[in-house]
Amino acid sequence: MCGRYALFSPADVRERYGVVDGEATVTYNAAPSQSLPVVASADPEAFTSMEWGLVPPWADDDSDAFVNARGETLREKRSFRDAYERRRCVVPADGFYEWHDGTPYYFERADGRPFVMAGVWEPHTPETTQTGLGEFASAGDGPNRTAETRRTFAVVTAEATGAVADYHHRASVILDPDEATRWLTADDPADLLDPSLPDLSVRRVSTAVDDPTVDRPDLVDPV
DNA sequence: CCAGACGTTGTT
DNA sequence: GTCTGG
DNA sequence: CCAGACGTTGTT
DNA sequence: GTCTGG
Numbered sequence: 739m740c741g742r743y744a745l746f747s748p749a750d751v752r753e754r755y756g757v758v759d760g761e762a763t764v765t766y767n768a769a770p771s772q773s774l775p776v777v778a779s780a781d782p783e784a785f786t787s788m789e790w791g792l793v794p795p796w797a798d799d800d801s802d803a804f805v806n807a808r809g810e811t812l813r814e815k816r817s818f819r820d821a822y823e824r825r826r827c828v829v830p831a832d833g834f835y836e837w838h839d840g841t842p843y844y845f846e847r848a849d850g851r852p853f854v855m856a857g858v859w860e861p862h863t864p865e866t867t868q869t870g871l872g873e874f875a876s877a878g879d880g881p882n883r884t885a886e887t888r889r890t891f892a893v894v895t896a897e898a899t900g901a902v903a904d905y906h907h908r909a910s911v912i913l914d915p916d917e918a919t920r921w922l923t924a925d926d927p928a929d930l931l932d933p934s935l936p937d938l939s940v941r942r943v944s945t946a947v948d949d950p951t952v953d954r955p956d957l958v959d960p961v
Numbered sequence: 962c963c964a965g966a967c968g969t970t971g972t973t
Numbered sequence: 974g975t976c977t978g979g
Numbered sequence: 980c981c982a983g984a985c986g987t988t989g990t991t
Numbered sequence: 992g993t994c995t996g997g
Contacts, residue, residue: 741970781965788970792968794968795968796967797967800965802968803968804968804969805969805970806968806969806970807969808968808969809967811968815967816966816967816968817967817968818968837973838973839973840973841973870973892968892969895969895970906970907971908969908970909972
């Protein structure tokens, strides 16, 4: 956890978490490297698209991207400290998937409501690549054009509690609306990093979810 | 001092 | 076995 | 998280 | 960029 989730009630997320701007597309199979809606501390009332897989400030490319960041050490680790201090975010979801002995399970809140997971984000500007060939350099952009800056994020994890602990020892940090506001606006909301999960229900789902390119509503149906 | 790491997950 | 791509 | 690739030569 | 290891 957490390496796959679903988000299909963005309107409910808006209502519960006070998100008034931005777009959020529905997905039943959100996977790392995809562009997904998050809410960033810089703009706590809007969905913003970011790529799942935080590229640390010192890294040149995606090969050092991190899907998760451990809450226990988030404040100290070089890869995440700066992001924790200045660039937190929350990641909206209706539920998440967990694999156990090769079988996928879907977890959602017992009350069926969507929630948000604690995250951190980091901007990443790819190395400007020089072709050295005039015929390519003249194809629209100046030779010293700054490459497009991407925004990348990681989901914060903690020790699993409750039903999830029977399946995995790690789980995403889930925040209720008040906690989400604090995560996005407080100076040092370290107390939120030692959470207990809300009541969750779990059900076995189809192995169709294994393939991260498959996206359809019945992925969350019980089997 | 410089070199090299810098991180997470699970390991049916 | 390990890395990349989604 | 899982799935799928993982490579070379010369090439009109 | 910054920290750790040697």
